[in-house]
Amino acid sequence: MIEQTPKSFLGFDFSTQRLKAVLIDENYVVRQEADVEFDVDLPEFRTSGGVVRGERGEVTAPPLLWVKALDMVMDRLVLAGVDFSTVEAVSGAAQQHGSVWWTKGSEDKLKNLSSEDFLHIQLASVFAADSPVWMDSSTSADCRALEEAVGGPEELAKVTGSRAYERFTGPQIRKMYRTRPRLYNATERISLVSSFACSLFLGKYAPIDLSDGSGMNLLDIHSMKWCEEALKACGDEDLVNKLGTPVPTASVVGNISKYFVERYGFKSTCKLVAFTGDNCSALAGLRLRSGWVGLSLGTSDTLLLGLQEARAPPAGHILVGPTADAPYMALLCFSNGSLTRQNHRDRLVGPSWDDFNELLRSTVRGNMGYMGIYYDTAEIVPRAVSGRWLWDASGKPLEKVAPQFETRALLETQALARRAHAEDMAFRLDKSSRIVATGGASVNKELLQIFSDVFNTPVYIQEQHANAALLGAAIRAADVWSDHVGLKLSGSELKVSPVATPYSDAENIYTPMMKRYRELVQQVPTLC
Numbered sequence: 001m002i003e004q005t006p007k008s009f010l011g012f013d014f015s016t017q018r019l020k021a022v023l024i025d026e027n028y029v030v031r032q033e034a035d036v037e038f039d040v041d042l043p044e045f046r047t048s049g050g051v052v053r054g055e056r057g058e059v060t061a062p063p064l065l066w067v068k069a070l071d072m073v074m075d076r077l078v079l080a081g082v083d084f085s086t087v088e089a090v091s092g093a094a095q096q097h098g099s100v101w102w103t104k105g106s107e108d109k110l111k112n113l114s115s116e117d118f119l120h121i122q123l124a125s126v127f128a129a130d131s132p133v134w135m136d137s138s139t140s141a142d143c144r145a146l147e148e149a150v151g152g153p154e155e156l157a158k159v160t161g162s163r164a165y166e167r168f169t170g171p172q173i174r175k176m177y178r179t180r181p182r183l184y185n186a187t188e189r190i191s192l193v194s195s196f197a198c199s200l201f202l203g204k205y206a207p208i209d210l211s212d213g214s215g216m217n218l219l220d221i222h223s224m225k226w227c228e229e230a231l232k233a234c235g236d237e238d239l240v241n242k243l244g245t246p247v248p249t250a251s252v253v254g255n256i257s258k259y260f261v262e263r264y265g266f267k268s269t270c271k272l273v274a275f276t277g278d279n280c281s282a283l284a285g286l287r288l289r290s291g292w293v294g295l296s297l298g299t300s301d302t303l304l305l306g307l308q309e310a311r312a313p314p315a316g317h318i319l320v321g322p323t324a325d326a327p328y329m330a331l332l333c334f335s336n337g338s339l340t341r342q343n344h345r346d347r348l349v350g351p352s353w354d355d356f357n358e359l360l361r362s363t364v365r366g367n368m369g370y371m372g373i374y375y376d377t378a379e380i381v382p383r384a385v386s387g388r389w390l391w392d393a394s395g396k397p398l399e400k401v402a403p404q405f406e407t408r409a410l411l412e413t414q415a416l417a418r419r420a421h422a423e424d425m426a427f428r429l430d431k432s433s434r435i436v437a438t439g440g441a442s443v444n445k446e447l448l449q450i451f452s453d454v455f456n457t458p459v460y461i462q463e464q465h466a467n468a469a470l471l472g473a474a475i476r477a478a479d480v481w482s483d484h485v486g487l488k489l490s491g492s493e494l495k496v497s498p499v500a501t502p503y504s505d506a507e508n509i510y511t512p513m514m515k516r517y518r519e520l521v522q523q524v525p526t527l528c
């Protein structure tokens with residue numbers, strides 16, 4: 001009898017605040033995990049929440065931070081006892097839209113890495129600039145110029161799936177080309193954070209995948225090719241070479257590099273599956289059924305929906321989907337998610353979610369009419385400046401209310417905003433709908449109860465893992481590898497279980513509050 005060698009699959013998530021890694025077996029059971037928290041484990045980069053903020057809406061991260069985090073997470077996986085020789089394939093997810101600017105000669109460095117040394121030592125000088133990331137709101141002028149160049153916002157949305165958004169990579173490239181031409185010219189390659197991370201494993205530039213690539217305002221989501229007019233509006237004739245050719249997300253892009261074989265004992269045949277955006281990976285990891293909506297509660301809050309066809313979005317985004325089950329996906333991103341909740345938890349009660357929830361439990365649903373909008377960072381939906389606004393039941397603006405009312409005002413108004421804007425984007429929830437929550441805050445049942453009541457819909461979580469983007473990376477590695485080699489894996493079913501169901505009076509409480517939210521949000525200044 002031929003002995004079957006164990007097979008495993010490795011997934012990474014280069015998200016906003018931390019780098020996470022997970023190893024699953026061929027039954028998709030989680031075997032090992034490790035993570036690195038940027039602010040805590042790598043304080044020398046002086047990030048706060050994984051980013052560095054400028055004075056005019058610029059938000060960046062140093063790419064070397066992500067490289068050093070990879071060195072650290074690999075060592076943590078070694079300490080956890082991972083046998084890398086069993087890994088058949090690796091894939092990953094990353095925060096969307098951020099761009100990594102590689103200087104000329106970087107690919108040679110990637111191809112000639114010595115396994116004797118850390119990556120961050122050898123790649124210390126390859127990045128031309130800090131990476132603008134998804135929280136950046138400094139490119140409004142570039143957005144308007146891009147829209148104008150392709151025939152207006154609706155036309156851009158028809159072609160690329162989105163009107164121009166500040167954080168999208170096209171406007172970010174345009175700003176770089178316009179304001180830092182020497183840096184633009186010194187750049188050999190522009191990667192997304194996902195394809196940059198994949199490049200580290202591949203030992204050469206990895207292609208951008210179509211799903212994350214459709215968060216750039218540069219890709220024609222129908223032809224699956226770069227949109228020439230959009231490229232022309234954002235850079236010069238060399239931009240197409242700087243970006244490379246995008247590939248379907250379910251692609252094997254090559255074998256793992258010699259560096260990882262020699263340093264960590266991967267086999268030389270270990271495959272790399274294209275890395276993608278964290279929300280794209282979450283959609284793949286959640287395996288949502290028709291009518292089910294994904295709710296990712298990471299640094300940002302996002303709503304996700306698999307689509308069979310590309311509908312022109314009135315707001316939000318249509319992206320190319322990450323799997324054959326979801327050829328397209330709808331995405332709505334609210335920048336003030338977990339980090340904003342965490343900041344106000346710290347301000348109101350200190351560093352404990354249990355203390356925060358205890359205070360929350362001392363209030364009633366509907367919060368006696370107190371509502372609040374908390375934008376610690378410029379908001380994406382709706383486009384708005386940062387600030388804090390509080391109102392009482394009569395709509396009178398307040399400077400201050402008791403901390404317990406603030407806890408509920410923060411969470412209820414966030415959930416109301418998610419529903420109001422989702423409805424504007426034609427996310428329809430009916431009796432058969434379910435919300436499947438994931439991401440760091442999805443462990444908080446009190447928060448999920450509020451979402452359940454406000455949406456008047458049951459909320460589920462995935463049993464295997466609280467982070468669907470991370471699990472999705474490992475699952476995609478396994479699925480794409482098994483198709484590639486023609487070997488069916490037993491991969492057990494991914495299960496979801498209910499954690500919150502709406503109270504019978506939820507509609508009565510929250511329908512009038514939804515109307516009030518729509519009125520109150522008009523008082524918040526929009527981003528110029």
Ligand SMILES: Nc1ncnc2c1ncn2[C@@H]1O[C@H](COP(=O)(O)OP(=O)(O)O)[C@@H](O)[C@H]1O
Pocket residue numbers: 015016017018297298299300338339341342353439440441442443444447467
């Ligand atoms: N019990 C909890 N309740 C609410 N939020 C939580 C809880 N535990 C963790 N979080 C939040 O989860 C966030 C991190 O989630 P994560 O999905 O890892 O983010 P990202 O992927 O963007 O780095 C943190 O900002 C943290 O405040």
Ligand SMILES: O=C(CO)[C@@H](O)[C@H](O)COP(=O)(O)O
Pocket residue numbers: 015016017094095096097134167215277278279296298299300301302331333
């Ligand atoms: O900009 C978006 C989506 O369009 C964000 O959702 C980023 O992809 C960051 O994700 P998290 O770190 O919050 O998961």
